[in-house]
Amino acid sequence: MLGLTLKHLRYLEAIATHGQFSRAAEACFISQPALSIQIKELEARVGAPLVERNARKLHMTNLGQEIVDRAKKILLAVDELDDVVRASKGPFSGRLRLGFIPTVAPYLLPDVVAELNHRFPGIEVQPREAITQTLIDELHDYRLDAAIVALPLSDQGLREFALFAEEFVLVRNKAESSKPVPSAENMSEMQLLLLEEGHCFRDQALSFCEGLGPRAKSIMEGNSLNTLVQMVSAGVGLTLIPEMAIPLETRSADVAISRFMNEAPFRTIGIVWRKSNPLAEQLMEVGAAIRQVGQQKMPNTASLVT
Amino acid sequence: MLGLTLKHLRYLEAIATHGQFSRAAEACFISQPALSIQIKELEARVGAPLVERNARKLHMTNLGQEIVDRAKKILLAVDELDDVVRASKGPFSGRLRLGFIPTVAPYLLPDVVAELNHRFPGIEVQPREAITQTLIDELHDYRLDAAIVALPLSDQGLREFALFAEEFVLVRNKAESSKPVPSAENMSEMQLLLLEEGHCFRDQALSFCEGLGPRAKSIMEGNSLNTLVQMVSAGVGLTLIPEMAIPLETRSADVAISRFMNEAPFRTIGIVWRKSNPLAEQLMEVGAAIRQVGQQKMPNTASLVT
């Protein structure tokens, strides 16, 4: 290690370029003696003369020229790095690995990606769908930067940022749509179709029903809301879906949607990231963009934030 | 200009490599606080966090990783430069543009190049043949590093380093070889064949003859010693050649060589370079190598240095 510094290289390159210590010093915004000293110092470290001083003219030695040639490349790479840094100033840029829970992903993901690409030109969104626990693990493993989940998580290592509240609606077979909306108590005695274990939405639906009744009847499970709705359509039972799912899930299924009038069940959708992630400010901007997408999709309820 | 330094880059790279401030600091041979401060300073200059600190684990931000990737390349180039410098330590390395006067080049050049390549493995000799004045001009123009000439030059800007003295010998037609060697006075009245204007050897031969006689008779000129010898062989007149030319020039010509017994004419061959050339020491080593070649070629006289 010779302890060469970028300054040394810059100064030497300036001398080679300007062919004069005075001018080179000027170009480097330092005094001529300062430059002389630095070059002397550089030559001492290298252990050989680099510049032939000839009173009026300067000339690089073999080694000096070799060093200048290499220095030019190095300095160019450093300047490029400078540019990268400068270009990085802004709301968000670079890769954003963003997780979604399965009961959000199909309904929000496309619009969210579009909106983020629009708002943050330098962004490269890498979306991923997984159940809450998987997303949490991947956050801690630095395999995700942030995730869209149902709050609260109460994970010590994660910061939560609520985006919007969203009601659940009842999905029944068209044949039953004339009946009144059942109460939560009644529902626990009906054939309630739920997602399989691990989905937070399953727990939320269950807690809504069990909050009053002691226990649910035998329950059919599906691995996606779409499956559940298709089952309802086939007359197997009834189910709950979040409001954002209505447009997509009722398009091809012959089912009836009913809203709860009082004490409607709901979930809070939020974005989470590692507490230690230093880009909290930028991630809140990302969250704001996602909230906007949610409000556009659900003008009625999504404005509520819990 | 962000004022990034190689130290900053080294430190950041060390952190990315070791995944821990303490270990990285150790690898950089500085204390942990010193490293913390430098990274903080670097982040301040960049204007964004580069490292996510998570108590036990570290992780690079997008920008941090980008900088590390570029830093690695830069540091590699700098290390390579270090290697180049280290490899340059030694007697002489790199390009040596070496001029020869025409009355030396054909006889010395091949052996000199071979000897230099042998003594200085890192050298790349670029030989060039031209008359003295041209060589001097090219030295001043930095188009030559050194030149082998007849001394003295008395050029203020050049340093002269004598290598060896070399006698002139008389070249006569075989038919005249039984006659006694003419004195200098006599020679100026004979048909003396000389090189054309510009060759120092012409002047040296002339001054030897004219030193006594007032003026030479009508003179035939040739543009190489070889031509002159061939003319002598054809019976046109007589000429002088330097000792080193004997082997080559008499091989194919039917001429007689005669040495001067007393007050033999001679020239001093030396190496010259710009006074300002900082590689004087190495060039003297080059000169020593050339002197050795001269002594091998002319064991009798070349040991004399004037």
Add this chain to the structure above:
DNA sequence: TAAAAATACTCCATAGGTATTTTAT
């Protein structure tokens, strides 16, 4: 003699060290 580089000296910014505190597991 004039123009450029080197030298002499002074000053201050900062990189680095040690000791200690804070933080998160």
Add this chain to the structure above:
DNA sequence: ATAAAATACCTATGGAGTATTTTTA
């Protein structure tokens, strides 16, 4: 309780400035 990073404080190196001298064309 422990291990790691951050903070506080101090020191010394060295980079840069101004004034001056030396060099050479």
